Amino acid sequence: MVRQDQATLCVSLSEVQAYARVETGEEEALLAGLLRTASEWCETFLNQALVARDFELDLRSGESWTMLPLQPVRSINSVRRKGDADPLAASAYRSDIDFDGRGHIAGLPAGDTFVVSGSAGMGLTGNEIPEPIRQGILRLAAYLFANRDSLVGELPKAVTALWRPYRKTGLCR
Incomplete structure (x- = not known):
């Protein structure tokens, strides 16, 4: 389970209002x-956190390096045994963040659950997001x-075309 601080949005409400051509504030809450x-x-489609924020996640350790299920990892701050x-x-474990932002932990007793804390996100501010x-x-x-009055079955093709080059798969290398 991943617990994250509230995400900072990389698009402002005023940008959405202008794009959707909504001039009054009557529908601001809906737009927000x-x-x-x-x-x-977007984050789910990309498998990435956008604007950097802190996280805590439960990690069941394996025999060797265990990859964190969140990308891109900016820092791994601490590891503790769940419940402690x-x-x-x-010195009790090894951590690494590779060139692609995948975080890894090793050296923990196999089969135990640990809580890993750190920070993840593509940029520090919304303006740093592509x-x-x-x-x-x-x-x-x-x-x-x-x-809003109809069911949305899948993402619009124009949206997925914009996002697809930034999508990360969950496969380990």
Whole structure:
């Protein structure tokens, strides 16, 4: 299970209002919710956190290196045994973040569950997120607004075309 701080949005509400051509503040709450939904769908599609934020995740250790299920990892701050309050000494395990932002932990007793704390995200601010990702979120939020009375079955093709080059698979290398 991954516990994360509230995500900072990389697209502003005013950008969505302008794109969706909503001039009054009557539907701001609806647009804000759709913006959060579009941002979460984006992170799920990409398998990446967008704007950097802290996380804690439960990790069941394996025999060797265990990959963290969150990308891109910016830092691994501490590891503690689940149920314990105190972190393990840094010498009790090994951690690594590879060139692609995948975090790995090794040296923990196999089969035990640990809590790993750190930070993950593509950029420190919304402006550091690649523009095609931001445009996809903007388009998706506006699409959800325009189609709010009907079921949305799949992401619009224009949105997935913008996001696909940034998508990370869950496969280990």
